[in-house]
Amino acid sequence: MTQQALADACRVTRQTILALEAGRYAPSLELAFRIARAFGVGVEDVFHWEEGR
Numbered sequence: 836m837t838q839q840a841l842a843d844a845c846r847v848t849r850q851t852i853l854a855l856e857a858g859r860y861a862p863s864l865e866l867a868f869r870i871a872r873a874f875g876v877g878v879e880d881v882f883h884w885e886e887g888r
Contacts, residue, residue: 836873836874838853844869844873845869845870846869851866855870862882867881867882
Protein backbone atom coordinates (compact mmCIF):
# COMPACT_ATOMS: atom_id res chain seq x y z
CA MET A 836 0.00 0.00 0.00
CA THR A 837 1.34 3.43 -0.86
CA GLN A 838 1.56 6.24 1.63
CA GLN A 839 -1.05 8.14 -0.37
CA ALA A 840 -3.44 5.17 -0.43
CA LEU A 841 -3.10 4.77 3.33
CA ALA A 842 -3.60 8.49 3.85
CA ASP A 843 -6.73 8.42 1.69
CA ALA A 844 -8.11 5.39 3.53
CA CYS A 845 -7.51 7.09 6.88
CA ARG A 846 -8.69 10.55 5.77
CA VAL A 847 -5.39 12.27 6.57
CA THR A 848 -2.64 13.81 4.46
CA ARG A 849 0.33 11.91 3.11
CA GLN A 850 2.50 14.20 5.25
CA THR A 851 0.78 12.79 8.34
CA ILE A 852 1.70 9.27 7.26
CA LEU A 853 5.29 10.38 6.61
CA ALA A 854 5.50 11.93 10.09
CA LEU A 855 4.14 8.73 11.67
CA GLU A 856 6.68 6.60 9.83
CA ALA A 857 9.52 8.91 10.87
CA GLY A 858 8.45 8.82 14.52
CA ARG A 859 7.80 12.56 14.61
CA TYR A 860 4.08 12.20 15.30
CA ALA A 861 2.02 9.98 17.58
CA PRO A 862 -1.43 9.22 16.18
CA SER A 863 -4.66 9.84 18.01
CA LEU A 864 -6.47 6.73 19.13
CA GLU A 865 -9.00 7.25 16.33
CA LEU A 866 -6.26 7.45 13.70
CA ALA A 867 -4.51 4.40 15.12
CA PHE A 868 -7.73 2.42 14.68
CA ARG A 869 -8.20 3.75 11.14
CA ILE A 870 -4.68 2.68 10.19
CA ALA A 871 -5.11 -0.77 11.71
CA ARG A 872 -8.42 -1.25 9.92
CA ALA A 873 -6.86 -0.17 6.62
CA PHE A 874 -4.47 -3.12 6.99
CA GLY A 875 -7.14 -5.48 8.37
CA VAL A 876 -5.30 -6.04 11.66
CA GLY A 877 -5.55 -4.96 15.28
CA VAL A 878 -4.01 -1.78 16.64
CA GLU A 879 -1.34 -3.72 18.55
CA ASP A 880 -0.24 -5.34 15.29
CA VAL A 881 0.62 -1.89 13.92
CA PHE A 882 1.69 0.07 17.01
CA HIS A 883 3.53 -0.79 20.21
CA TRP A 884 3.93 1.20 23.38
CA GLU A 885 7.08 1.32 25.45
CA GLU A 886 6.75 2.52 29.01
CA GLY A 887 8.90 5.51 29.86
CA ARG A 888 9.07 6.99 26.37
